[in-house]
Amino acid sequence: MTDQPLLSIRDFSLDFDTFDGVYHAIDDVNIDLHTGEALGIVGETGCGKSVTAKSILQLLPSPPARVTSGEIWLDGENFLTLDAKSIQKKRGIDVSMIFQDPMTYLNPVFTIGQQLVDVILAHQRLKPVGNRINKAAAKTRAMELLERVRLPNPERQFDSYPHELSGGMRQRILIAQALSGHPKILIADEPTTALDVTIQAQILDLIKDLINELGLSVVLITHDLGVVASICTRVVIMYAGQVVEDASVNEIFDNPKHPYTKGLLAAVPHPTQRASTLTGIPGNLPNLLDPPSGCRFRERCPLVREKCSERPRWTTLSDYHGIACWEFSESKHA
Amino acid sequence: MLDIKDLKVHFDTSKPLKRKTIVKAVNGVNLSLAKGDALGLVGESGSGKSTIGKAILHLVPITNGSIKIDGFETNPLSRKIERELRRRAQMIFQDPHSALNPRLPVLRSVAEPLVLHTDLRGSELRTKVAELLETVGLPSQFLYRYPHELSGGQKQRVCIARAIALNPDLLILDEPTSALDVSVQAQILEFLKELQIKFSLSFLFISHDLSVIRHLCNRVAVMYLGEIVEEGLTTDIFHSPKHPYTQALLNAVPFPQAEQPDREAPLTGDIPSPVDLPIGCNFSTRCPKMMKGTCETTSPILSELSKTRKVACHLHS
Numbered sequence: 001m002t003d004q005p006l007l008s009i010r011d012f013s014l015d016f017d018t019f020d021g022v023y024h025a026i027d028d029v030n031i032d033l034h035t036g037e038a039l040g041i042v043g044e045t046g047c048g049k050s051v052t053a054k055s056i057l058q059l060l061p062s063p064p065a066r067v068t069s070g071e072i073w074l075d076g077e078n079f080l081t082l083d084a085k086s087i088q089k090k091r092g093i094d095v096s097m098i099f100q101d102p103m104t105y106l107n108p109v110f111t112i113g114q115q116l117v118d119v120i121l122a123h124q125r126l127k128p129v130g131n132r133i134n135k136a137a138a139k140t141r142a143m144e145l146l147e148r149v150r151l152p153n154p155e156r157q158f159d160s161y162p163h164e165l166s167g168g169m170r171q172r173i174l175i176a177q178a179l180s181g182h183p184k185i186l187i188a189d190e191p192t193t194a195l196d197v198t199i200q201a202q203i204l205d206l207i208k209d210l211i212n213e214l215g216l217s218v219v220l221i222t223h224d225l226g227v228v229a230s231i232c233t234r235v236v237i238m239y240a241g242q243v244v245e246d247a248s249v250n251e252i253f254d255n256p257k258h259p260y261t262k263g264l265l266a267a268v269p270h271p272t273q274r275a276s277t278l279t280g281i282p283g284n285l286p287n288l289l290d291p292p293s294g295c296r297f298r299e300r301c302p303l304v305r306e307k308c309s310e311r312p313r314w315t316t317l318s319d320y321h322g323i324a325c326w327e328f329s330e331s332k333h334a
Numbered sequence: 335m336l337d338i339k340d341l342k343v344h345f346d347t348s349k350p351l352k353r354k355t356i357v358k359a360v361n362g363v364n365l366s367l368a369k370g371d372a373l374g375l376v377g378e379s380g381s382g383k384s385t386i387g388k389a390i391l392h393l394v395p396i397t398n399g400s401i402k403i404d405g406f407e408t409n410p411l412s413r414k415i416e417r418e419l420r421r422r423a424q425m426i427f428q429d430p431h432s433a434l435n436p437r438l439p440v441l442r443s444v445a446e447p448l449v450l451h452t453d454l455r456g457s458e459l460r461t462k463v464a465e466l467l468e469t470v471g472l473p474s475q476f477l478y479r480y481p482h483e484l485s486g487g488q489k490q491r492v493c494i495a496r497a498i499a500l501n502p503d504l505l506i507l508d509e510p511t512s513a514l515d516v517s518v519q520a521q522i523l524e525f526l527k528e529l530q531i532k533f534s535l536s537f538l539f540i541s542h543d544l545s546v547i548r549h550l551c552n553r554v555a556v557m558y559l560g561e562i563v564e565e566g567l568t569t570d571i572f573h574s575p576k577h578p579y580t581q582a583l584l585n586a587v588p589f590p591q592a593e594q595p596d597r598e599a600p601l602t603g604d605i606p607s608p609v610d611l612p613i614g615c616n617f618s619t620r621c622p623k624m625m626k627g628t629c630e631t632t633s634p635i636l637s638e639l640s641k642t643r644k645v646a647c648h649l650h651s
Contacts, residue, residue: 044515152603166604196378196542201586201600223516226545226588253592267520269545271587272572278549280521284485 005032006217007056007095007185012070014048014055017063021289025051027241027296029070030314033185038211038218040232040249042225042264046285048241049221053187055080057095058087074185089126092119096178100190102170106162112173113158116142116180123181145176150206168199175206179214186210187219192227204231225268229253234320237261240286240296248320257323260297295325303327335536336367336390336423336504341399343382343389347609357608359385361560363399364636369503372530372537374547374568376583377557380605383540386557387506390538391425392416403504421451424497428509430489434481440467440492441477447499466495471525487518494526498533505530506538511546523550544587548572553642556580559608559616562636566643576645578623598622615648623649 014026026048033039041049054060056072056079072079074094079087091097099105107115117138124132133141146154149172162170171191178186188207192200208231210216220232228235228249235252237245237260245258256262263281283300286292292299298308307326315329316322343360360382367373375383388394390401392411401408408419424447427433434443444463448454454462464474470491481489490510497505507526511519527550530537541547547554548568555565556579564577575581582601589595603620606612612619618629628648636646 044517168604196605197544197586198378198582198601199604200588201597202602204588205600224588225516225590229590229592230588230594250592253590263517265590267516268590269520269523269543269549270591271545271548271584271589278520278524280519280524281517282521 003034006035006037006074007031007033007219008071008073009052009056010071010073012052012055012072013068014051014060014070015066015068017066018289024288024291025065025241026055027291028311029238029241029243031236031243031246033217033219035184035217036211036215037234038220038232040228040235041219041221041238042223042228042235043238044223044264044285046240046288047238049238050189052238053097053189053219053221056187057091057097058082058084059097092123092178092181092183093126094183095185095187096181096183097187097189098171098174098178098191100193102167102174102194103162105174106170108162111159111161112165113139113142113160116145116173116176119177120180141180142176145180146172148179149173149176151176166199167195168202171195171203172206175203175210179210183216185217185219187221189221190223191220193222193224200227207231225253225264226271237264240291241288242296242324244297244324246322251318251321255321257317257321257328258297258325259301259303259327263300335369335371335404336365336538337400337402337405338363338365338386338390339400339402340364341386341389341401342397343385343394344397345394355609358560358611359608360389361611363557363560363562365555365562365565367504367536367538369536370530370534371553372539372551374551374554375538375540375557376542376544376547376554378542378583378605380559380608381557382560382608383542383557384508387425387508387538387540390504390506391419391423393425417451420447421500422502423504423506424500424502425506425508426490426493426497426510429513430486430493431481431513433493434489436481439478439480440472440484443481444492444496444499447496451500462499463495466499467492469498469529470495485518486514487522490514490522491525494529498529498535501533502535504536504538506540508540509542510539512541512543519546526550544572544583556583559605559611561616561646562644563617563647564645565636566645570643576639576643576650577617577647578621578649579617582620582622615646625649 009031012029016023016025029052043049067080120138120141143154151157151172192203211218222228232249234248236243239260245261256265266279269278281300286296294309294311298304312324312326313329314322314324341360341363345357345359347357348354377383389396396409403422408415441463444466445459448459467476472491511522539551551568554568554571555562558579564580575584585598586600601620606619614630615633618624634646634648636644637651638644
């Protein structure tokens with residue numbers, strides 16, 4: 001793709017210093033996000049999808065996290081080099097984030113209206129004095145946001161405490177907070193994992209509408225391929241801290257190339273077609289304290305070859321499809 | 335082989351000096367399960383599906399109803415009945431990590447039911463446990479490992495080994511794979527399918543994941559607010575759901591494929607509190623096909639549409 005990406009993660013690697021040694025969580029990750037795009041980052045537990053997303057806003061405590069290489073570019077600024085004060089000004093304004101368990105992110109002793117107004121007022125301090133809005137205007141704005149995220153009875157719920165709301169409603173509050181600074185990018189880290197399917201469908205619908213109405217760019221982190229298929233346009237598949245495949249949704253589901261992506265798809269039961277058998281991926285995740293050299297999937301890979309102990313070259317199969325696997329880079333470049 | 339009649343599980347959550355609050359977790363459920371059947375119990379959180387599973391094993395106090403296993407009544411429970419019940423029915427829980435004692439090696443955990451119910455001891459016991467581990471696909475080195483040394487999938491296999499140690503007739507699986515990654519989930523589901531055929535076990539499979547139920551079960555019961563709203567063969571339920579709630583559930587499941595089917599608008603609102611159940615049909619507060627006058631006043635009864643199909647909805651009565 002030729003146009004300039006909105007967010008660009010380049011050669012990003014990150015380690016955690018632990019008492020057992022250095023945990024190589026992220027290894028040389030490259031991800032681009034374009035304006036108006038909904039990008040899904042998919043992978044199993046421990047693949048580094050949340051760590052990558054949190055690093056964009058420097059949300060990981062350091063130590064133990066330590067960025068070893070790479071750059072994260074947004075609007076001509078490298079986010080990894082910003083100091084604590086400057087990055088704080090980006091949070092919620094350039095990039096907002098919502099999380100899996102909304103209750104953990106809401107303060108149980110304040111009403112949700114209060115918490116939303118607080119966020120809006122906090123954003124005002126970053127603006128020039130003339131442009132700031134006062135408390136009353138902030139309350140109106142909060143009400144608008146609650147309507148925008150389709151919270152039922154916003155007037156009544158304004159003075160509710162988080163424990164009085166259901167999980168789906170709490171997630172709507174979190175989305176309202178995230179939208180209050182007019183961000184360009186919304187990062188949603190497993191936003192529906194803790195919710196029931198009918199509520200999940202409501203929240204996914206809401207996120208879809210926000211993409212269309214506000215032109216928001218979204219990074220959706222999830223382990224659920226169904227969720228990705230229903231709102232994303234592009235998918236990045238991660239395994240053990242590496243990006244293994246990056247393609248449009250159609251390509252990932254209809255024409256998956258990487259053996260890990262294929263394995264994942266074969267493991268997911270489908271709600272309407274009853275496959276005769278599901279195939280799991282044998283073996284376990286490699287220990288990232290001492291990861292295998294080269295391709296980290298090679299110990300579980302059906303196509304493993306000698307060459308796999310070297311890091312596979314990133315190969316572009318088409319405009320919408322890139323892959324890190326020797327199976328494909330060899331046939332093309334040999 | 336399993337026959338549940340009018341099962342009620344109510345929890346009194348009243349606080350001192352406050353209004354009486356009774357959570358009606360399970361409210362008049364009838365279920366039966368033949369030998370070798372796999373019945374999936376689906377519903378959203380708070381629908382009472384796990385409570386039914388626990389009630390069958392008397393892990394929660396039963397308010398009312400009869401639970402028969404092979405014609406053998408287990409309510410009220412006595413010491414003797416409990417012993418027999420545990421031999422015939424076992425449960426597997428969602429989180430294998432908290433279901434295993436962290437201070438016991440695998441051998442001791444899996445051996446526990448055998449020590450309590452059989453005369454196997456010493457090397458015979460160890461051989462039997464090693465056999466069980468082999469059945470669930472774990473090599474015998476695992477005998478002396480502790481739970482923290484195992485992965486999630488391996489721990490769940492240990493739990494399965496322990497559950498089948500006494501050759502039970504009924505296995506109750508309460509979301510056995512929802513804590514696992516999909517690639518591991520696929521392995522466990524396939525393994526459970528084999529196990530069911532090999533030992534002609536009956537499964538009561540509790541899950542919120544319709545795709546998983548579809549894959550493993552031949553019959554499905556859909557629960558909403560402590561009641562069964564629809565029951566039938568898996569293929570029938572998935573192809574032509576009759577109850578509006580079942581339709582909404584199926585409509586809400588995202589498909590892992592590029593082409594997304596046309597969907598109706600998702601259900602609005604949340605599941606009502608099981609303390610103040612709605613008047614009339616439990617689902618009337620969210621139902622897109624609610625009929626004024628009928629649904630808000632009288633609650634529908636679960637009636638037979640055909641031999642294998644039951645539905646509780648005014649639209650079909």
